[in-house]
Amino acid sequence: MPVLNRVAELYDEITAWRRDIHAHPELGYDEHRTSAFVAERLREFGCDEVVTGIGNTGVVGVIKGEKNVSNGNLKMIGLRADMDALPIEEATSLPYASKNKGFMHACGHDGHTAMLLGAARYLAETRNFAGTAVLIFQPAEEVGTGAQAMIKDGLMNRFDMEQVYGMHNLPGLPIGAFGIRQGPVMAATDGIEITIEGRGGHPGTPHKCIDAMLAGAQLITALQQIVAQNVDPLESAAISFHEFHSGTTQRVIPQTAELRGSMRALTPEVLQLVKKRIAEVVVGIAQTTGAKIDLKIEGSNAVVFNHPVPTELAMNVAKDVAGEHNVVETPPILGGEDFSDLAQDRPGAFIWCGNGDSAGLHHAAYDFNDQAVLYGTSFWVKLVENTLAA
Numbered sequence: 001m002p003v004l005n006r007v008a009e010l011y012d013e014i015t016a017w018r019r020d021i022h023a024h025p026e027l028g029y030d031e032h033r034t035s036a037f038v039a040e041r042l043r044e045f046g047c048d049e050v051v052t053g054i055g056n057t058g059v060v061g062v063i064k065g066e067k068n069v070s071n072g073n074l075k076m077i078g079l080r081a082d083m084d085a086l087p088i089e090e091a092t093s094l095p096y097a098s099k100n101k102g103f104m105h106a107c108g109h110d111g112h113t114a115m116l117l118g119a120a121r122y123l124a125e126t127r128n129f130a131g132t133a134v135l136i137f138q139p140a141e142e143v144g145t146g147a148q149a150m151i152k153d154g155l156m157n158r159f160d161m162e163q164v165y166g167m168h169n170l171p172g173l174p175i176g177a178f179g180i181r182q183g184p185v186m187a188a189t190d191g192i193e194i195t196i197e198g199r200g201g202h203p204g205t206p207h208k209c210i211d212a213m214l215a216g217a218q219l220i221t222a223l224q225q226i227v228a229q230n231v232d233p234l235e236s237a238a239i240s241f242h243e244f245h246s247g248t249t250q251r252v253i254p255q256t257a258e259l260r261g262s263m264r265a266l267t268p269e270v271l272q273l274v275k276k277r278i279a280e281v282v283v284g285i286a287q288t289t290g291a292k293i294d295l296k297i298e299g300s301n302a303v304v305f306n307h308p309v310p311t312e313l314a315m316n317v318a319k320d321v322a323g324e325h326n327v328v329e330t331p332p333i334l335g336g337e338d339f340s341d342l343a344q345d346r347p348g349a350f351i352w353c354g355n356g357d358s359a360g361l362h363h364a365a366y367d368f369n370d371q372a373v374l375y376g377t378s379f380w381v382k383l384v385e386n387t388l389a390a
Contacts, residue, residue: 002321003374004381006125010118014377015370017041018114019096022368025085025103025110028140029149031057034083034113038137041117045124047135051158055150057083059137060159061120065129067390076132077387078164079380080342081116082109082141091364107361108169111368111376113137115167118373119380131388134159136342144189144300147341156345163310164348165383166339167376170330171361173354175371178318178379179330180351182311186304187236187264188271189336190297194219194282196246197292200255209253213246215289216257220244222285226277237265237274238334264334266303301336302344310349317383318351321375335361353379 007014017037026034035057042050042061049062069075090097090104098104105111120135136155140146173179196219198212220241231237239261246257263278265271275297286293318327330352339350353376359365 004122004378006122007118007374007377007381010121011374014114014118014373017117018110018368018370018373021110021113022105023096023099025098025100025105027087027103028084028143028146029056031083031139035059035137038083038113038117042120045121047120047124054153054155055139055146057139058146058150060155061135062159063120063123063127063133063135065131065133065388066127067130069130070390074131074162074388076134076159076161077384078134078136078159078161078342078346079116079119079383080136080138080164080166080339081112082138082146083113084109084140084142084146086142086362088362088364092367094367104364105368106363106366107142108355108368109141111169111372112167115373115376116380118377119384122377122381123384129385129388130390133384133388134161141338144336144338147338151341151345161346163387164342164346165310165314166342166348166350167353167379168337168350169355169368169372170352171355171358171366173352175354175356175369176322176375177326177328177354178322178351179328180306180311180315180318180349181329181332182306182308184266184303184332185306185350186332186337186340187266187334188268188303189262189264189300190271190275191300192259192261192263192278193296193298194259195294196257198255201253203251203253206253210290211253212257212291213254215285215291215293216244216246216259218289219259219282219285222281223278226274226281230273230277231270235265235267235270236332236334237263237270239263239274239278263297264336266332266334268303301338302340304337304340304350305343306349307343307347310347313387314349314351314383317379317386320382320386321378
């Protein structure tokens with residue numbers, strides 16, 4: 001079964017929604033316009049229930065099928081799309097480019113939201129399924145806390161979903177193709193914050209100073225060696241630093257330095273090993289430099305883990321939509337995703353939808369490929385109809 005005819009008919013409308021959202025990006029927990037846009041569309045479609053304000057700016061739409069649920073069959077599943085943008089200045093020059101300076105949809109969440117809206121439109125019209133589809137429009141995925149915020153606000157208790165599914169576009173995977181695998185899909189991630197207090201002074205008397213910048217440089221070099229020297233080569237982990245702030249002028253040895261970065265792994269055991277070694281290395285650098293070093297490691301996302309039954313169901317639907325030759329097993333990646341929180345609470349599966357030959361995710365020149373709308377929306381529809389069959 002290729003792209004659904006009704007989805008093809010809705011293509012222009014879904015694309016218009018996507019481009020409107022793209023032009024008005026909002027960061028995590030500030031998706032007020034986007035949330036209002038989503039809620040308004042869901043009400044227009046005639047969803048049985050539209051709930052706003054879950055997890056601050058999250059929105060949930062509920063659509064009930066018209067068929068009777070057979071004994072033993074699934075009664076309720078959740079479909080999740082993320083809505084937030086990134087603090088990146090867009091560099092596309094598109095006619096629908098971001099109107100909010102310094103923000104852009106550089107990860108395709110505009111497309112994810114539009115595809116799930118398209119599925120909502122279709123499902124509310126046809127209701128050719130048994131049970132209930134719960135459409136989850138989540139805030140703050142890029143912050144890494146939006147899914148947990150919705151769960152704390154009662155998402156899973158109020159809507160007793162038996163399974164939950166997520167989808168993300170993937171640059172480099174052809175349009176019309178899907179990627180999925182059972183087991184670990186994306187990494188557990190923790191944030192690293194390091195504050196260094198040295199002793200500032202004149203560059204002509206370095207022996208009277210404790211150079212916080214030098215201590216920071218040594219830390220970056222030493223911590224990068226942990227993965228190479230301490231992690232089994234057959235396992236996966238990464239440590240990277242994204243911010244290094246120290247010094248304010250040319251002729252002063254800086255008193256302080258701040259480092260921020262992240263650590264990632266595909267198993268909790270490896271993540272704990274890396275965390276332990278980071279703490280030990282920090283102590284060692286503090287002793288050798290004489291600086292006072294404060295380390296904070298804050299948990300962000302768990303491993304995104306695809307459970308066997310939902311993964312098989314999603315894979316079969318993807319083959320139904322795209323053809324068996326267009327569904328591939330993708331290797332795990334070390335990016336993080338807070339869909340992991342939903343899939344820890346309920347059995348779930350996360351699938352990649354091809355975005356073609358585009359710029360990479362989180363790049364200023366990235367744009368979601370509108371042709372992917374046809375396949376992603378059709379996937380959501382068929383997932384509901386197949387999984388919630390009478």
